[in-house]
Amino acid sequence: MKRIADSTVRRLSIYLRFLEEFEGRGLATVSSDELARRGGTTSAQVRKDLSFFGSFGKRGLGYSVPELATSLRGILGLEKDWRVVIVGAGKIGAALAQYGGFRQRGFHIIGAYDTNPDKVGRTLAGATIRSMDSFERDVAEGAPDIAVLAIPSERAQEVLDRIVSAGIKAVLNFAPAQLTAPLDVTVKTVNMAMELEGLSFALTNRD
Amino acid sequence: MKRIADSTVRRLSIYLRFLEEFEGRGLATVSSDELARRGGTTSAQVRKDLSFFGSFGKRGLGYSVPELATSLRGILGLEKDWRVVIVGAGKIGAALAQYGGFRQRGFHIIGAYDTNPDKVGRTLAGATIRSMDSFERDVAEGAPDIAVLAIPSERAQEVLDRIVSAGIKAVLNFAPAQLTAPLDVTVKTVNMAMELEGLSFALTNRD
């Protein structure tokens, strides 16, 4: 398959969110134009995004809401249940663990880790917090698909290396650090400091 | 000034982070190549990014670490102290308020809001949580620059509208919703659900 741009995948997420809203309201069909308006893009963009994966609409009519929603869930891999471990049970890790959208979309938290002995043994979103000592063993056994990295940036690369060598191929990183990983491991970084600095830039440099 | 791409601004943030690390280690100069390696980009990209704002290096030598750091702080508007209000004192809002990188980089939380009466009156990161009733009045008085929006998506647009009409020009949104605002208001959205779906896509569609 041709390489799909990151921006395209992000928009598919957005479209799916609207489709689910429409599904809930019982709408039968939707046009690329409606999806575009709600998603802050253009109808041509919507059609082009979808065209990478096939042909889902009916000319003259638009898209069937439930069918397109199902197709998008398939494309995004959301029909599968993903197994997630949270590494770092501090403020951010705990907030994430309790974030409802997680489980709702098929991301199941099967484990949580922290190096702080005070935290080990407590529960977080239904999972018992464990020490990192057992990490590799647990991963071999529980086969998580995704690791959420929520620890201070000083130790982020080091822990990422452990995650990678344990065999996990997808990481959502919240440490404000630029991390390196092999090409077959996908790392997405959510960097609040960077977003704030983007706002600072916008406020400083407007016309 | 020519329009600066979002991606450029994000990279400037990254460069600045490395420069501050180098500053701490007492390094005097750095080349575009070193910055590129650490930032996961190319030396040409680094030089091009900087060239939009001026000429900061010495040919044959590289960049003075403290000088470039100062220049970047200036470009990003970080020499100023920004006044931030947090709207929504739930799990995410609370985690954000306590995030250390905030104050450290000159973002000062001057207020917090929640509609839940149980939460009103408690303190969050040194600020007393207030009811939204006084929001407009408080904004007129305290003149915050940035609002952090951490409420459920159903009410996000409505609250954003209040933020906008109160006169705030920069918003960091954590609700998984596509929001619309006037062009002179900058909205950055951090959408965890979208990032997770991006990982799901990557895991599903790899070669």
Next chain:
DNA sequence: ACTACCTTGTGAAGGAATTCACAAGCCCTC
């Protein structure tokens, strides 16, 4: 069944961002 009207799917055009490649400039040594 014919016509009028929509909306998709997609090559082609256009625009934006990245990478290339090299002249210009600075330092250091001899």
Next chain:
DNA sequence: GAGGGCTTGTGAATTCCTTCACAAGGTAGT
């Protein structure tokens, strides 16, 4: 102070992404 070795700054080339524009195909009404 001339030459060699680096590294910057930047037009030009390239690659990537978005927008345009329209033929193809479907619906609905008569």
